Amino acid sequence: MTLDALLARAARRLVDAGSPSARLDAEVLLCHVLGVDRTWLYTWGDREAPTLVRARFEALLAARAAGQPVAYLTGEREFWGLRLATSPHTLIPRPDTERLVEAAFAHGASPRGRLLDLGTGTGAIALAFASERPGWSVVGIDQSPEAVTLARHNAERLAIANVDFRAGDWFAPLIDQNGGEPFDLIVSNPPYIAEDDPHLRKGDLRFEPYSALVAAEQGLADLRHLVDEARGHLLPGGWLLLEHGHGQGAAVRDALATAGYGQVATLRDLGGHDRVSLGRHVEGGTGGGRS
Incomplete structure (x- = not known):
């Protein structure tokens, strides 16, 4: 044959x-x-x-x-032109998440700065950004030790040196005797699927880690937590960028505005769906919009 x-x-x-x-x-x-x-x-x-x-x-x-997902069978997936190792301990990097990377580049155009990627998984977002911003210091955090090991492996095989991966729950690995580390950009693709969402029983989602997919409060709990906590880790004028489901844009914008972020907006993906909401850490800043 x-x-x-x-x-x-x-x-x-x-x-x-x-x-x-x-x-x-x-x-x-x-x-x-x-x-x-x-x-x-x-x-x-x-x-x-x-x-x-x-x-x-x-x-x-x-x-x-x-x-079984193809990315788990082959042990790799391409993202932002980078060949990343994958495993069942992490989400499979998806093209929609490249919209978050694009937004990070747009708001992190300076030659030097600090970016934090929360829930880094394979390290896809952190490594994509670090690969094109060698003057930036990038930190990726994940609660799964297996995910952190995989992300470090991806950094080594891609020879990307300006990224540091740490294990822990959200911002916890940043707390030290000096009170933490401020960032110019904080980005995250957190769990945002509701527990009763029927898509969890279909396709690749059946095999991906449940804890990386599902959040309480109809998928909004982790997004709201990040909105509430991120300001304490952002430099003045810094940006928080969050990927979310296509029906969650209004709720995330409302959370950002209520928490006092300025220049709040939602960006659409190539399919025309709400995909990334963002806000700027400006004292007293409010606002909303969509682009």
Whole structure:
């Protein structure tokens, strides 16, 4: 059987299993087994598939047909042009989160500064920012020690040195005898899915860590906590940027305005949905908007 024929059969199987991206999934898994990129696959698809390759591919295909995320099967996912190692201890980096990275660059344009990434997971946001702002000092925090180990591994394999990953609950690892560390930017993609959200029983979400997905108060508890606590760790004029669900923009803007942030706004993702809300730590500042 040629590689092209093997792919066609695999894609049909994944379509029957309900995969929304069956052909792409099959190509990524086969490239992983072969150790090649997709361009190679398109060029040499008429080659015979070796028996060992077919066996390894079939095992991965069966796992994907059962719903296992491709990023966990291959152990990696690309984000902001960076190849990141992944594991079931962390969320899978998603394209929507690149909107948060874009906003961080827009509000962190100076050559030097300090950025804090809360709930860093694989380190995706922290590493994306640090890779293009070498003059900045970046700190990433996650409550999962396994996530912190993975994020440090990603930093090492990408040779990004201006980032420090720490384990702990939200701001706790920052507290020291001097009272903490102030930042120019604080960013986070926290848990924001409601406990009764039916999406938790579908797709990749079934396999991702529950604690990194779900928050109380209809998904708003952690977002509100970050709004309340972040001002104590921001420099005057510093920004808080929060990713959230597409139906939560108004609630997060209200929380930011109530807490006294200025220049409050919500940014939309490529699909036109509310995705990132932000506010500036300016004493007495209020305001709201959307862009």
